[in-house]
Amino acid sequence: MHPEAPPGGTATPPAAPTFSPLYQQIKALITQGLEAGEWRPGEMIPSENELAARYKVSQGTVRKAIDELAAEHLLVRRQGKGTFVATHTEPRAQFRFLRLMPDEGEQAYPESQIVDCRRMRAPAEIARNLDLKPGDPVVVVRRVLAFAGRPCVLDELWLPGALFRGLTAERLTESRAPLYSMFESEFGIKMVRAEEKIRAVAADAEAARMLRVAPGTPLLSVDRLTYTYADRPVEVRRGLYLTTAHHYRNAVS
Amino acid sequence: MHPEAPPGGTATPPAAPTFSPLYQQIKALITQGLEAGEWRPGEMIPSENELAARYKVSQGTVRKAIDELAAEHLLVRRQGKGTFVATHTEPRAQFRFLRLMPDEGEQAYPESQIVDCRRMRAPAEIARNLDLKPGDPVVVVRRVLAFAGRPCVLDELWLPGALFRGLTAERLTESRAPLYSMFESEFGIKMVRAEEKIRAVAADAEAARMLRVAPGTPLLSVDRLTYTYADRPVEVRRGLYLTTAHHYRNAVS
DNA sequence: TAGTGGTCTAGACCACATG
DNA sequence: ATGTGGTCTAGACCACTAT
Numbered sequence: 001m002h003p004e005a006p007p008g009g010t011a012t013p014p015a016a017p018t019f020s021p022l023y024q025q026i027k028a029l030i031t032q033g034l035e036a037g038e039w040r041p042g043e044m045i046p047s048e049n050e051l052a053a054r055y056k057v058s059q060g061t062v063r064k065a066i067d068e069l070a071a072e073h074l075l076v077r078r079q080g081k082g083t084f085v086a087t088h089t090e091p092r093a094q095f096r097f098l099r100l101m102p103d104e105g106e107q108a109y110p111e112s113q114i115v116d117c118r119r120m121r122a123p124a125e126i127a128r129n130l131d132l133k134p135g136d137p138v139v140v141v142r143r144v145l146a147f148a149g150r151p152c153v154l155d156e157l158w159l160p161g162a163l164f165r166g167l168t169a170e171r172l173t174e175s176r177a178p179l180y181s182m183f184e185s186e187f188g189i190k191m192v193r194a195e196e197k198i199r200a201v202a203a204d205a206e207a208a209r210m211l212r213v214a215p216g217t218p219l220l221s222v223d224r225l226t227y228t229y230a231d232r233p234v235e236v237r238r239g240l241y242l243t244t245a246h247h248y249r250n251a252v253s
Numbered sequence: 254m255h256p257e258a259p260p261g262g263t264a265t266p267p268a269a270p271t272f273s274p275l276y277q278q279i280k281a282l283i284t285q286g287l288e289a290g291e292w293r294p295g296e297m298i299p300s301e302n303e304l305a306a307r308y309k310v311s312q313g314t315v316r317k318a319i320d321e322l323a324a325e326h327l328l329v330r331r332q333g334k335g336t337f338v339a340t341h342t343e344p345r346a347q348f349r350f351l352r353l354m355p356d357e358g359e360q361a362y363p364e365s366q367i368v369d370c371r372r373m374r375a376p377a378e379i380a381r382n383l384d385l386k387p388g389d390p391v392v393v394v395r396r397v398l399a400f401a402g403r404p405c406v407l408d409e410l411w412l413p414g415a416l417f418r419g420l421t422a423e424r425l426t427e428s429r430a431p432l433y434s435m436f437e438s439e440f441g442i443k444m445v446r447a448e449e450k451i452r453a454v455a456a457d458a459e460a461a462r463m464l465r466v467a468p469g470t471p472l473l474s475v476d477r478l479t480y481t482y483a484d485r486p487v488e489v490r491r492g493l494y495l496t497t498a499h500h501y502r503n504a505v506s
Numbered sequence: 507t508a509g510t511g512g513t514c515t516a517g518a519c520c521a522c523a524t525g
Numbered sequence: 526a527t528g529t530g531g532t533c534t535a536g537a538c539c540a541c542t543a544t
Contacts, residue, residue, distance in 0.1 A: 019540095021513060047529060058515045063530085071324070072506070079530050080522035097505055101450075194505040197354075199496035200453040200471035218453035218471035224505075243452035250503060252350055252447040252477075253325070272521095274532060300510060311534045316511085332511050333541035 026055055027065035034074060034085060034190075035229040041184050042089075044082040045075065074192060074229070088181040088191070097180060097194065097226075100153065100241055101249045109178060110145040110153065115210075117141045117169035119161055126158045129225055129236045137161030141172065144210055151211050152246055158236040163189055189234055194226040198248065203240070211242050220248055279308055280318035287327060287338060287443075288482040294437050295342075297335040298328065327445060327482070341434040341444070350433060350447065350479075353406065353494055354502045362431060363398040363406065368463075370394045370422035372414055379411045382478055382489045390414030394425065397463055404464050405499055411489040416442055442487055447479040451501065456493070464495050473501055 030045070039045045048066065052059045066083055069075045073093065076084050086093060101107050119139050127134040138161050145153035157179075159167070164187055175182045183189045199221045208215040219240045226235035241248065283298070292298045301319065305312045319336055322328045326346065329337050339346060354360050375383065375391040383391070391414050398406035410432075412420070417440055428435045436442045454474045461468040472493045479488035494501065 023513075049529090060516085061514060064513085066530095077530065078523090080524080080528080082529060099505070196503040196505060198451065198473065198501040198503060200473040200494070201496075202471050216469070218455050220451065220453045220473075223500075241453070243454075247476075248451040250449040250451060252352070252449060253445075276532075302510090313535085314533060317532085319511095330511065331542090333509080333543080335510060335542095 022057055023061045023064040026057060026062055027068055029055065030065060030069060031229055037188055039085050041085045041087045041190055044084050047082060088178065088184050097191065099248050099250065100246050102147065102246050110147045113144045114169050114172045115142040115144060117167065117172055126236055130158065130160055130233050132160060139164050139167050152242045154207055154210050154240040156238045160234060163187060163234060189228055191226050192228055194224050197223040207240050213242060275310055276314045276317040279310060279315055280321055282308065283318060283322060284482055290441055292338050294338045294340045294443055297337050300335060341431065341437050350444065352501050352503065353499050355400065355499050363400045366397045367422050367425045368395040368397060370425055379489055383411065383413055383486050385413060392417050392420050405495045407460055407463050407493040409491045413487060416440060416487060442481055444479050445481055447477050450476040460493050466495060
């Protein structure tokens with residue numbers, strides 16, 4: 001497909017100066033396929049040659065589109081096998097969104113305990129962040145994460161109700177998988193990237209009780225806004241991390 | 254140059270199975286040039302065609318090498334002009350290593366006040382992080398950063414003495430430029446990436462005094478190890494951030 | 507007008523995985 | 526043996542910048 005005049009071709013130049021490179025258009029088409037669920041997480045997408053034939057472009061152009069999607073972790077290339085929709089369960093992505101590391105030893109998944117899961121109407125600020133209208137249905141989840149029996153994280157999540165129908169405390173408790181893996185397999189929502197604001201705060205009475213520390217203990221406050229495909233925000237999260245034996249790891253690059 | 258047997262050629266296959274793609278070898282050669290100071294920050298490197306001729310490879314191979322170096326922020330491409338060695342002073346990189354943001358309003362550079370700058374012998378832990386031997390000369394810098402007159406950051410830096418000869422409190426105070434810009438222009442050390450460990454801690458008496466808060470106030474503790482070209486560590490930094498009107502911004506991608 | 511990076515194509519061969 | 530992604534080449538034209 002040549003959705004716009006091909007730069008290298010002999011077609012008449014377009015009247016409007018609204019250009020985007022062919023590979024960007026291909027990239028957008030693939031992203032739309034991901035968003036629409038045409039290929040689910042873990043599945044293989046068509047081969048480069050097949051996509052090139054389908055879109056009537058050269059293999060190199062498809063390659064460049066896929067290269068960028070792989071760099072953004074939406075796709076995973078595997079030589080000799082194919083290109084696959086990225087998954088939260090594969091090792092490479094395992095700890096991409098779990099940034100709390102033990103000061104000593106290997107990173108591992110914590111035990112999760114659901115404290116609360118209820119549906120309610122979105123407060124103004126949550127609605128604004130999730131691109132909803134105030135009063136739209138949302139799901140609130142509160143939980144405690146523990147490493148080796150030691151509670152270290154107090155989490156509060158806000159999710160669009162429309163996307164998470166049937167999400168209950170029971171299902172959350174039954175599922176042994178990490179949250180994002182479960183969201184991906186059960187609700188078809190794949191988290192792609194997030195923006196975070198990090199602060200140091202003092203534990204209030206409730207946080208102190210849940211994390212079994214003295215009130216006033218310094219905690220890491222992490223405000224996260226998480227996006228799925230096409231930069232759609234789908235989760236607001238407020239986390240309180242106890243950083244006496246753990247730290248938040250970050251790479252500035 | 255064909256440093257190894259060219260994959261596409263008809264040369265005899267190499268005896269040893271020690272391969273790396275041509276473009277990776279070109280990338281390494283360019284990185285060596287950057288490390289050796291062949292092209293200084295802000296300068297233009299040779300054009301793609303020139304490099305292709307020099308190394309006896311196709312332009313596309315040089316392009317792929319430069320693409321990766323640009324993605325890693327070592328180089329900056331400018332259409333129609335050339336490819337340049339990245340600089341800390343250009344807008345795009347301005348706030349890459351300064352992650353403290355005001356909760357409201359635009360990000361800006363803080364005023365810096367040098368508290369201390371002295372040369373000493375490296376303690377064991379600093380030496381280990383900087384790839385030095387214990388006792389090797391290091392420079393320690395302590396400073397306070399203030400936003401709009403409000404002290405918000407207490408910083409302690411450890412630098413290899415051999416790379417920062419002539420670094421004094423006077424030169425630090427005179428220089429109005431951001432620290433990394435000054436390191437780059439004055440000492441030829443370009444910071445490329447960093448790894449950080451973030452925790453919430455309580456302000457001790459000294460930190461409380463310097464930041465003008467009550468002792469015990471929660472502060473963000475940021476332990477940073479900063480690398481220059483070729484993954485050489487060149488700075489250990491411990492920062493204490495006051496996050497009442499600011500936050501540490503982070504993108505998980 | 508000339509030189510730079512940016513895009514696109516077509517074709518070749520290599521390395522890896524599977525049947 | 527076949528199909529996949531990975532690398533490399535050669536050449537074309539476009540868009541931008543400077544002179």
